[in-house]
Amino acid sequence: MKKFQILVIGNNDNGCTPELEKIAYETGIEIAKSNSILITGGLGGVMKAASKGAKESGGLTVGIIPQNDMSEANEFCDVVIPSGIGLMRDFLNALSADGVIAIGGGAGTLSEICAAYMYSKPIVVLKNSGGTSTKFADQYLDHRKNVKIVGVETPKEAVELIFKEIKSR
Amino acid sequence: MKKFQILVIGNNDNGCTPELEKIAYETGIEIAKSNSILITGGLGGVMKAASKGAKESGGLTVGIIPQNDMSEANEFCDVVIPSGIGLMRDFLNALSADGVIAIGGGAGTLSEICAAYMYSKPIVVLKNSGGTSTKFADQYLDHRKNVKIVGVETPKEAVELIFKEIKSR
Amino acid sequence: MKKFQILVIGNNDNGCTPELEKIAYETGIEIAKSNSILITGGLGGVMKAASKGAKESGGLTVGIIPQNDMSEANEFCDVVIPSGIGLMRDFLNALSADGVIAIGGGAGTLSEICAAYMYSKPIVVLKNSGGTSTKFADQYLDHRKNVKIVGVETPKEAVELIFKEIKSR
Amino acid sequence: MKKFQILVIGNNDNGCTPELEKIAYETGIEIAKSNSILITGGLGGVMKAASKGAKESGGLTVGIIPQNDMSEANEFCDVVIPSGIGLMRDFLNALSADGVIAIGGGAGTLSEICAAYMYSKPIVVLKNSGGTSTKFADQYLDHRKNVKIVGVETPKEAVELIFKEIKSR
DSSP states (O other): OOOOEEEEEEOOSTTOOHHHHHHHHHHHHHHHHTTOEEEEOSSSTHHHHHHHHHHHTTOEEEEEESSSOGGGSOTTOSEEEEOSSGGGHHHHHHHTOSEEEEESOOHHHHHHHHHHHHTTOOEEEEGGGOTGGGGGTTBOSSTTOOOOBEEESSHHHHHHHHHHHHHTO | OOOOEEEEEEOOSTTOOHHHHHHHHHHHHHHHHTTOEEEEOSSSTHHHHHHHHHHHTTOEEEEEESSSOGGGSOTTOSEEEEOOSGGGHHHHHHHTOSEEEEESOOHHHHHHHHHHHHTTOOEEEEGGGOSGGGGGTTBOSSTTOOOOBEEESSHHHHHHHHHHHHHTO | OOOOEEEEEEOOSTTOOHHHHHHHHHHHHHHHHTTOEEEEOSSSTHHHHHHHHHHHTTOEEEEEESSSOGGGSOTTOSEEEEOSSGGGHHHHHHHTOSEEEEESOOHHHHHHHHHHHHTTOOEEEEGGGOSGGGGGTTBOSSTTOOOOBEEESSHHHHHHHHHHHHHTO | OOOOEEEEEEOOSTTOOHHHHHHHHHHHHHHHHTTOEEEEOSSSTHHHHHHHHHHHTTOEEEEEESSSOGGGSOTTOSEEEEOSSGGGHHHHHHHTOSEEEEESOOHHHHHHHHHHHHTTOOEEEEGGGOSGGGGGTTBOSSTTOOOOBEEESSHHHHHHHHHHHHHTO
């Protein structure tokens, strides 16, 4: 059976902290342990830490980057999709996800949450991660009420909830 | 000299109200009177009302739609760009703007604001229009402080402020 | 009634000749005289010459460029769509066309013809313009026989044929 | 070290033959045996047969599809990227490739070859596979002479040549 594809989003190098990287790293480990494929934006910060965690636990990692050139991806991506569409790749990430886990983040992360919401994908947010994404924990993004963004406390809880949500569809 | 391209964003048919349409219509008129080109997402609701206002005042209107087929655009678009990239066209809209005016809106409008913010475009929000966009009036979207989203009271003020901001760059 | 949007494709600065520019310039004039909107890739060579011709004859010109920044377009574009999707914008051009006129060109022009063919748009090729596009004059691109690429002798004939073809649909 | 990503392109269900499927299947096997990742457009015909071959030989397969919905991919894709950009995904495929192998094909395959050529990726064509791609065997696509498209006789030769070409860069 096709493995689930879990997208982890959050700060790039700029704006990331050791705390966020730790959460992302642990989330990557949990995704690998769940036998899912990790999708990220393939760059630094949260994306790199999650990919490192997944790789070290034997998981498969995919990085969808804004640039044209594969070498721009971090070294923990098994598969690199150099999209060549710049920031629009945020929407490509969302489309490639069975479920989305947000860790901190700014405007880019928020645009990915908007995309995931419009495509009706399950979304969880690490509540203690700060950043733009946490403002929408336990809320709907708009009047359409496509999906409720669920706030969670730990990476383990995040992956469990995403799994439960995906399977219930 | 190249005319400015002003993007108006907000609710599609679903979620639009006569009040929002009135604001959008007047914004379209102001944009035409300023001798600028109106860019919209080319569909219904705010997009259609703004295009109608601009057309009736002799302005030029461009609709960038998600679909492959020009006929999906509203009838007030002089130029139609059928992008074929679905919701990603929100980013195309933002890139095509010298400045952005938000009227109400939900997750799609918010993703366009995120895009415009990341591309550092001037953004104003009609404060009394409700919707997701107004939550960010007079704020920065994230720690990078690319551009402050400015809340305004009227369409006239919106266009004046956008013009001032574009010219100051 | 909505004006037709005619796409002119061909060599960028690199590979263009004064002869090709003359053909492109005259094609731009014919498109303006037909009261249609000229769409191009917004850069140099054939794109620039066609836009110049159309502008000087009072036409409306749209340039859809690969880059993020409007200022990369040539100065004869009334409307600029900075697509931010690199060479993929060839497909955006094709989608934005009611009909396509090819003048010389290389691999980029050929990819636009492929796109226009797959979207079943009328395509004419200036037979004496050389380049990759002319290899397919009076042929179908593949077994599906979506549209026959028609070879013509002059810009005037090109616009007339495209008009006839669009109206017959 | 990062594994190479080899793109296989060619006819979708429409226009495919048992002969082409056999070549594609064997190409998939060779790619898996070379320890590379197979990239395809994720749909039927050549794409499906190549993916089947690679999967049965223990390889990793990625399908980049035009649609929004993962379930549109064939069942032999380990990773699915539902691009949501329609036929423009041909360019995404080309960007995601370290090298390209063409088997038969029509206008879509030709547009992928154009893209790969513009991005200067190594390209080989199975000479006996018929279709549009073979017309360009042992030729440059245009005056820029980015890469020579090399005609080969067998899947084994195709993969060997692509490897040699990638490594020489």
